[in-house]
Structures are given as C-alpha cells and as structure tokens.
Amino acid sequence: MSQNVTSQVNVPAGATSAPMSQSAIVQLQQTTRSYGSGEAMVKAVDGVDLVIPKGAFLALTGPSGSGKSTCLNLIGAIDAPSSGKVIVDGVDLSTLNARQMTEFRKERIGFIFQEFNLIPVLTVHENVQLPLQIKGGLSRTQIAELVDPVLERVGLKHLAHRLPRQLSGGQQQRVAIARALVKKPAVLLADEPTANLDSHTAREILGLMKELNASFGTTFIFSSHDPLVMEYATRLVRLRDGKVIGIEERG
Numbered sequence: 001m002s003q004n005v006t007s008q009v010n011v012p013a014g015a016t017s018a019p020m021s022q023s024a025i026v027q028l029q030q031t032t033r034s035y036g037s038g039e040a041m042v043k044a045v046d047g048v049d050l051v052i053p054k055g056a057f058l059a060l061t062g063p064s065g066s067g068k069s070t071c072l073n074l075i076g077a078i079d080a081p082s083s084g085k086v087i088v089d090g091v092d093l094s095t096l097n098a099r100q101m102t103e104f105r106k107e108r109i110g111f112i113f114q115e116f117n118l119i120p121v122l123t124v125h126e127n128v129q130l131p132l133q134i135k136g137g138l139s140r141t142q143i144a145e146l147v148d149p150v151l152e153r154v155g156l157k158h159l160a161h162r163l164p165r166q167l168s169g170g171q172q173q174r175v176a177i178a179r180a181l182v183k184k185p186a187v188l189l190a191d192e193p194t195a196n197l198d199s200h201t202a203r204e205i206l207g208l209m210k211e212l213n214a215s216f217g218t219t220f221i222f223s224s225h226d227p228l229v230m231e232y233a234t235r236l237v238r239l240r241d242g243k244v245i246g247i248e249e250r251g
Ligand SMILES: Nc1ncnc2c1ncn2[C@@H]1O[C@H](COP(=O)(O)OP(=O)(O)OP(=O)(O)O)[C@@H](O)[C@H]1O
Pocket: 035, 036, 042, 043, 044, 045, 062, 063, 064, 065, 066, 067, 068, 069, 070, 071, 223
C-alpha cells in the first residue's frame, strides 16, 4: 500500500527518500512547534527527538498542555514544525507544500477523535466509504469490496444502514475506526479516543484496536490521559512542557 501511495503523492524531488531507520514509520528530529513570539512565545513541542517503529501501539501521554495534540498534528500533516523534521512513512513532511500535505494526509493517515466526528446524515456504510470516495478512482463494487470486510471486522456489518444517532457511543467509535482503517493508512492517529466512553466500552474499543494493530500491522499512535489507554499501549512516551521526559516499553 505505502509503495503505491508513494507514487501517487506528488512530492518534490528527494522528499520521499528521507533517511529513516529500517523499521521506523515516524521520526521527529529536533522538532519544535512554537506559537506567538517574544515573551509570549509558547513552545508547544520543544526539540523533540523520537523514533516510532512500524506496527507500534504507542501512547503520547502527559499533563494538559504538554504538547500531545501538537505532536499528533505534526505527525498527521495537519500542522508543520517551526524547526526540525517530521518524517512519516519515508516522507520528510517539511518538503511538502499545503496541497501535498493534504494529499499525504488523505492517502496515508487515519484519524480517530474523541467526538467520533461522523457525518450525521450518512449511514454507517456511507461514513466508512467516504475516505475512498474522496480519494477517488474506485468503482462502487471496488468500494464495497473494501468497506464490507472492514465493517465486518469491527462488528458492524449488521448495522451498516443505520445513522450515527441510532448507535451507541462505542458503536459510533467503531464506525470511526472502520472509516480510519478503510484506506489502509500507514499510521492511525487517535486523539483521546476513549474520552467519551464508559470504561467497559473503552476496554472493548482498545481491545479491538489492539487486534487490528496485530492483524493489519497498522501503527497506532494515541494522545491520552486515560490510564486505560496506557494499560493497553505497548510503548508510552511521556511529555512535559513540549519535551519528551521518558519512554517506557511495556509487554
Ligand atoms: N494554536 C495555538 N496557538 C497558541 N498556543 C497553542 C496553540 N495550540 C496549542 N497551543 C499551546 O501549546 C501547548 C501545547 O498544547 P497541546 O494542545 O499540544 O497540549 P496537550 O498535551 O494536547 O493538551 P490537552 O491534554 O489539554 O489536550 C499549550 O500550552 C497550548 O496552550
């Protein structure tokens, strides 16, 4: 998948050959993102060096304001660093212009949010097929062939024709997971994905994501305060004041 995508994203010469260690899917190199200037300057991310291996199930954690969401936005090509590099799936994002960043995001990044962000007037099936329609170039049959197995995998095939408001919170998050996965992203970014779920449902959703991580090999990167997310993560990156203050490997 990533090979095809590399050729589809029209990046400047040299941009796809950013040096990465063999198994790394994400690298931040002396990455800084600051806001404002002078005395009012805030370094949301401050000189971070981080290597995330392919297939990781990793949580960025730390107190409010420590830079978790900013890191996710940088990795997801939503935002660009003030200095330093962000290399994702072999592409140095700093070499991309705005249009190329959008293209990159569309092709290679999946997002899951705490608010689910489903389109209320579209059915489950329509919500999940949306990223493929936006990507374009696929027939109805090809879209169905991609959507149906993912819906089955997240346990929602029987609810495919319901609207989001006819689903529980956990079911809505499953739709969001299916929608993020359907385009087979290189990296799946989840910003506080359990914040709106009760602990039982949060466990179900984290268990599902872990299974998907194991079966598809998709890299999951979370931003979360939730101790449950930390329990499931196999690697914790602790942030404070925009800096990495610790990395913990777990089972
Ligand atoms: N667009 C912005 N303009 C100015 N300052 C910002 C902006 N975005 C983030 N910041 C600041 O950067 C710092 C890091 O913010 P960030 O949202 O990344 O933290 P966080 O760890 O995700 O916090 P939370 O857990 O509360 O979501 C904070 O001090 C925040 O106020």
